[in-house]
Amino acid sequence: MGGWFARHLSSLGHSLELYDVDRNAAERLASEVGGRPIGDLRESGGGDGVIVAVPSRAARGALRELGSLPKRYGFVVEISALKGPVAGEVRRLRRKGMTVVMLHPLFGPRTKDLEGTVAVHVEPGDEEAERSVIDRILPGTRVITMGLREHDASVRYSVGLTHFIGLAAALALSRSAAEPLPTNSMGALMRLVEIALSESDSFYLDEPMRSAASMRVMRAFLRECERTLDLLERGALPSHLRRARNRFKSIREQCVRGNGV
Template sequence: MKNYKISIIGGTDGLGKWFAKYLRNKGFDVTVTGRDIAKGKSVEKELGVKFTNNNIEAAKEGDIVIIAVPINVTERVIKEVAPHVREGCLLMDITSIKEIPSKTMEEYAKEGVTVIPTHPMFGPSTPSLMRQVVILTPSEKHMKSEWFRKVKDFLEKEGARVIIIKPEEHDRIMGVVQGLTHFAYISLGATLKELGVNIKESRKYASPIYELMIYIIGRIIGQNPYLYADIQMHNPQIKHIHETFISQCNLIKSIVEKKDREGFVKLMKEAAKHFGNEAKRGVSYSDKAVFALTKEMEKLSKMKGKEVGLKHIYSGNVHYGILKDVDGDYIIIEKNGKEIKLSTSNVMVMEEEELKKWKNENLPKYYRDISILFKKEVNENIILDLLKNKFDIEIIDVYEGEKIEEGFKSITFRIYAFENVEEKEKEFLKIIENIGGRRRFK
């Protein structure tokens, strides 16, 4: 696969750029196209790919041509580039609707070009294909092709879960999974806006489920509104789904207005019956989500005054220092006398071993050798085991003899630290004095 040239039409932004970076890092020869030449040149330099603003030339050059433009222009771009894809090559798209792109690619591609409509079920913040769902919707003819086998094998070797369905079935399911979900949560966000609800203030009184809802609404409405508009407006299945949702909202509204308590209970029970065991799973998984919301804050509260590592969930950048305060929305750490304020929603607390590994790989390490006098009968290995709970430490020498007073031995410890090694030394000596040791040299 790595010998093939890949052309990504619309590869300077969003998921197209994500695939350009991912495939380039896997060793592929990647060309990206885009309308904005300045942005294209920037992406070319950033990712080490080739940029052109000529879609047709890119299509002619590519062994694999991937359409990665917004949904509202996908059909037009397919019509533009599909006729120029060479026989024996592969044409794909990665839009979130499949009926229209599938039919258009089949119609406009040359005989001998394999067509594999594709829908990656993740966004450009995803680190890799591992455990991600990728949906393929090829026709029977193209499913039998060598290209289909190669694409499916590549995705599965990268850890993706591949699902193969018909384009019509895909759009029906996505109309619910994406269309209904987005429609409902965007409607909730718009309702809260119309009601004049102060979102931050409301969280002071929030139940865990309300807080989860606010986070999900924020996640959706905080993303690209044009993409979400296209998902609503270009899936042919959406109209029926919207009408069904609104009719159910009106039904519940009518039941509430009539104060029909039994009617409300009946409707809710019927919905629960339809869910079956998924209702119980919903309780379990939402409990986990609620627990996750509080667990990290409780953990942080107990770590005040201690060293913590905080990893940014998008960039992967690590901040570490002494935890000074946590107020729900922000975490404040102190590093080299300076305070750093980080949003709790953007960082995760690193486990002790993870932070230790990161420091070993990224920070310079210093050490200090300190010789301590102990009575001869003291077992230095027991002392070392006790100190290892507090320090990164080893014994480099044990000496008895000349210049050592009778009944004593000298144990030389090496203490390691990434910074403030002098502070570590003071802390070490304080502990040593309390367990009967004394410094040999001053």
């Protein structure tokens, strides 16, 4: 999402400094959006704020490095999918008087404009100041506020499990000689497959997919698959569908309120 934010903020008229551990990547992006690439955070001339758009496993170190710099920014926005691993560093920066936003955009780098987009504002510190920052960088995006534990638990299902299902379906289909038919259910499954395969390889090495808690969710899903198979074999599934349908209505209503995210 770093590239997306660079293009987006440039389109809003902001001047940018771009840092990447891969200097060539920063230079390529700078040539595209007109920003200034830097090879070290200490080279920064300072500015209104910083967007930290790195994999979850690297976000904590990036925030710690920002906190060690002599300069202070007006705000820091951290956008990793899981907030538990970075919460300690965020609180340290806040104690130093910095406005630090834990933000989770519920849209991806292929988003063309902000119409209909949703973002989660996780465990605000100074909520008024942080919301002002969000409104500035994502004007028009609808913002949901969540607690840290609630958010991270939801991510393991809404991101981890859905990508796991899409990835497993992609691998199963790639090994099958059967020609898929254009049914409604296949269309829904192919959408999950498309999302799963659009992610970078590094996405599947990061914490939202590989943390112990995420793995527990996926293993619980596999156990439920085995249980469902058993119910099908015994012809006992219909008696369990009412609870599933009632629960689905509640989940669906929440997703509709979140614009389908």
